[in-house]
Structures are given as C-alpha cells and as structure tokens.
Amino acid sequence: MTNTKPLTRRALRQSLRAQRNALSPGQQSEAARLLSEQIQSIMTQPNSTVAGYLANDGEIDLTPTIKGCQQNGVVTLPVLHPFTGKHLLFQTFTEQTEMTLNRFGISEPALNSTAIRLLSQHHLLLMPLVGFDAQGNRLGMGGGFYDRTLANINALKNRPTLVGVAHDCQQVDELPVEPWDVPLDLIVTPTQIISTR
Template identity: 50%
Template structure:
C-alpha cells in the first residue's frame, strides 16, 4: 500500500511538473472562473489558501480576487511545537514571509495573526492526486488530514475544498483509514462534488 501511494505521488507530480508556463497560466485562469461559481466562496469571509509549489495550480489569482473582495485570507504555517500540525495565519500583501523546512514560503510566525481553524469558513487544500470518490492524496505528512479530522467526524468547522489540475485525477487511489475525503474538488475543467455522511 505505502509503495503504491508513493508510486502514485511520483507519477502525478511528474505529470503536473511537465505542464509548461502557458498551460499553467491558462489553468489558473480557468480555476479562478470555476471558483467564482462556488456558493461556499460567496458566503465565506475567512478563507485559508496556500501558496503554490512543485507544479501545483497557481493560487495567486484566487488570493488576489479574495483580497479585492475584502475577504480575509490565511495561509498554513507548520506548528512550531506540535509536529505534523498546522496553524493558519492572516496573510496580506505586507506579511513577512520565510521558508519552512520543506522549502515552501509561509508567513513568519506571529501569534497575533493566528486564526483558530474552527473560526475559518473555508479551507482550500492542496493535494497531489484525487480519485472519483473524493479521496485526496497529499504529500504524505498528514497535515491536512489532522487539520480536517474534526470536520470529517462531525461536520463542524470550515468546509474543505481541494484545488488541482485535471491531470491530478485518477480513477481510484489506495486509501488509509486516516485519510479525509473532500466534499468538493475544483479543477480548471469542472467542479467535482460528493456527499459525505458525518
């Protein structure tokens, strides 16, 4: 199972990294159009996003749209004392940034800027791959699975929505019991939607 998941990650990341700049820009514009139709986005004020990395679909246009609408944007930061967990910090044009241990930009830790996840309305999650049942394959650290575990168990907390390129879809992924499936995943060509009973 672990080997297969690793192979899936390798294969999908390879596909994603082969997308050239023009395709990436076009995909980001299409993703933005799809996201603008989300009813969840219209009613949300406090929204967690992430900065694209490793060939991920570009989230910058979406972040800038939210800023222009006066919405509050938050980014994940690796928890300094609780390994495997995330904090979400308020993010604006002048937020001081740093590189975390994975080489990903994140806001410099400032406790006054932390928003408890229960107070977020929406969490856009990165993913390596997803399947036709709504299962999400992350990078393997389990950060988002832990962050979203309460929502998955009870339905309480911010709604998670995945963002991905179309090439990140596979028919079926190998899953583990701690994996948190997503109710919606947005790609440039469509919005995938599943019903989950909590």
C-alpha cells in the same frame, strides 16, 4: 501484457507529480486563471475566510484565486505548527505579511499569534493535492499534515468546506485510501466542480 495491479501510493505520487511538473508555464497560468473563476463561482457569501497555499512542485497556482478572495474577504496560509511540527496553523495573509522559509524551504507567514485563525473561522479550505478521485479521496505529498490537522474536523460545530484544488491531470479512477485520510467535500479543477456529498 498489461499490469492490472493497482499502483502503490508511492508510485502514484511519483507519476502524478511528474505529470503536473510537465505542464508548461502557459498551461500553468491558464489553469490558474480558470481555477480562480471556478472558486469565485462557488463563493456563496461575502467576507469569506478562505485558506489557500503558495504553489510548489507544479501544484496549481492560487495567485489569481488569492487576489480574488482578498478583495472580498480574508485569505489565510498554512504555517507549520511551532511545537508539534506536524500540524498546520492558518494565518491571515496580505501584501504586508512578513514571510519566512519553513524547514521544507516553503514560504509561509512568520508566526504571529494575533494573525492565527481557527479552522472553525474558515468558510473554505483550499487544499493542494497530488491526486484525487471523483469520490473525494485525496492523496497529498505524504507528510500527513492536512490529515492530522483535520482529524477532528467533524467534531466542529462550524466547519469549513474542504476543497481539493488540482489540475485535471491529477484525477485517477480510484485512489487507495488509508483510515486516517480525510475526504474532501468538493474538488475544483480548471474544468470541473465535483461535489462528493
């Protein structure tokens, strides 16, 4: 008998995380290379400010993407907000940036107020995800950090394009969505560029 009951967010996270963690090092590096080419193809202007992330838990690796974006603009990385601990700040990232481990054991730029860039100063926000669907819904790791940080994104006069980046195996037909989930404008994988507008 097939189980037609939709998976809960928790069960979906578990199975999608297992799938991306099962990718071989060779598959990961090929995915990273292809993703970098895809991101270069959507960069419309020189001197773009692009938020990235350092991959963790089988997430698609942005190392080649970050190097490419740094050649022609500015790259920032998320930093846990020092006061709320529940929001993200974005700080410029170069080879000289001093890094530190945050409370989740993830490397992030050491807090430096002069290196913080506002959301409205970004052109692209590259967001990691656990799952996505072609409608632009995004399932993260479950912390709500991106959702909280982006809750008022549509009130900005200049807002970045929200780009979910992922392995192709992270796609599902239809994600369960909660009212606070902020949808993606674009999804980029090694083989697809999906515009949801």
